[in-house]
Amino acid sequence: MAANKSTRQPADSYATAYHAPVLVEEVIKWLGVTDGGVYLDGTAGGGGHTQAILEASEPGGRVLAMDRDPRAVEEVRNRLQDQYPERLVVVEANYGDAPRVLEELGWAPVDGWLIDAGVSSHQLDEAQRGFSFQSEGPLDMRMGPDAMPVSQYLDQVEQEELAEVLKEFGEIRGSWGMAKAILEAREDGALETTKDLSDLIVRRSPPRHHPKAKSIHPATLVFQALRIAVNRELTHLKEAVAAIPEVVEGGGRAVFISFHSLEDRIIKHGFRHLADPCRCPPDLPRCGCGAVSKGEVLIRKPVTASDEEAQKNPRARSAKLRAFQVS
Numbered sequence: 107m108a109a110n111k112s113t114r115q116p117a118d119s120y121a122t123a124y125h126a127p128v129l130v131e132e133v134i135k136w137l138g139v140t141d142g143g144v145y146l147d148g149t150a151g152g153g154g155h156t157q158a159i160l161e162a163s164e165p166g167g168r169v170l171a172m173d174r175d176p177r178a179v180e181e182v183r184n185r186l187q188d189q190y191p192e193r194l195v196v197v198e199a200n201y202g203d204a205p206r207v208l209e210e211l212g213w214a215p216v217d218g219w220l221i222d223a224g225v226s227s228h229q230l231d232e233a234q235r236g237f238s239f240q241s242e243g244p245l246d247m248r249m250g251p252d253a254m255p256v257s258q259y260l261d262q263v264e265q266e267e268l269a270e271v272l273k274e275f276g277e278i279r280g281s282w283g284m285a286k287a288i289l290e291a292r293e294d295g296a297l298e299t300t301k302d303l304s305d306l307i308v309r310r311s312p313p314r315h316h317p318k319a320k321s322i323h324p325a326t327l328v329f330q331a332l333r334i335a336v337n338r339e340l341t342h343l344k345e346a347v348a349a350i351p352e353v354v355e356g357g358g359r360a361v362f363i364s365f366h367s368l369e370d371r372i373i374k375h376g377f378r379h380l381a382d383p384c385r386c387p388p389d390l391p392r393c394g395c396g397a398v399s400k401g402e403v404l405i406r407k408p409v410t411a412s413d414e415e416a417q418k419n420p421r422a423r424s425a426k427l428r429a430f431q432v433s
């Protein structure tokens with residue numbers, strides 16, 4: 107195989123109106139993209155990373171681009187499929203199901219697996235998707251049809267569970283009271299749109315609801331918590347980390363990018379556990395549990411965006427990239 111490549115164009119040229127990908131050069135570098143390699147982009151979005159990988163693996167590399175959002179699948183097909191008829195396959199699927207999907211398509215195992223977690227700019231920008239508290243839309247927030255709309259979730263969730271979701275996924279202080287207010291408003295028919303929810307949060311949000319309340323809009327974290335819950339984002343991320351040894355070929359790499367601490371913790375601990383799964387007491391002279399390392403954590407501290415990239419693309423400010431090499 108040829109040596110690792112770099113991006114063919116300047117990194118910011120992969121941005122489209124749909125989404126501006128983060129850490130593009132770093133993704134190509136840490137995936138170790140080579141001519142002829144086979145790659146899974148588990149979060150295709152607008153196809154920016156997909157395109158960079160296709161270019162960096164020319165002329166023989168192939169990419170399976172996957173997204174649970176049919177709109178993303180349509181976008182990547184429309185934009186890139188004609189350009190790469192032989193080297194690109196685009197599928198609608200959840201990356202938590204990657205082992206099954208790859209097996210069915212005959213693509214397993216791959217040389218590199220990228221996950222660029224979270225939401226795309228398109229999902230946030232489209233009011234009808236219900237992700238944003240800045241525009242009025244339905245209480246939806248589904249990344250794809252495999253998730254449950256927020257409206258339905260609020261109709262069936264118990265107050266105790268909602269309070270736990272707000273506390274755990276949004277670090278909302280006073281989560282019990284917030285959960286009660288949300289469910290009461292829903293029952294009264296006063297909670298139908300993202301604006302209703304945002305207004306309710308603002309009305310009920312003294313600064314004590316969150317330590318960062320002065321610097322961010324009070325609705326940010328409630329929306330984040332509900333989005334994570336209905337899309338079961340952390341569950342799928344855990345499934346993906348655990349599936350790395352099955353999905354990625356020996357010597358191949360997984361590069362996962364996160365945008366908040368809950369995701370990063372799962373990736374960091376998950377990678378560490380794959381590298382060193384032994385759970386024997388530390389005073390035991392030799393491992394007795396028989397757990398076998400699945401590979402190596404390639405970077406101790408996550409890679410973050412340069413000041414220049416963070417300035418051009420504010421979303422890149424919270425991006426953290428970690429890489430794992432399967433043995």
Ligand SMILES: C[S@@+](CC[C@H](N)C(=O)[O-])C[C@H]1O[C@@H](n2cnc3c(N)ncnc32)[C@H](O)[C@@H]1O
Pocket residue numbers: 125126127128148149150151152153154155156172173174175178199200201202222223224225226227249342343
């Ligand atoms: C940050 S965007 C990816 C942007 C993409 N890297 C690009 O260059 O445009 C995240 C994408 O991942 C998708 N996604 C999130 N969770 C997913 C999951 N569990 N399975 C498949 N796709 C997922 C979202 O629908 C969204 O399109």
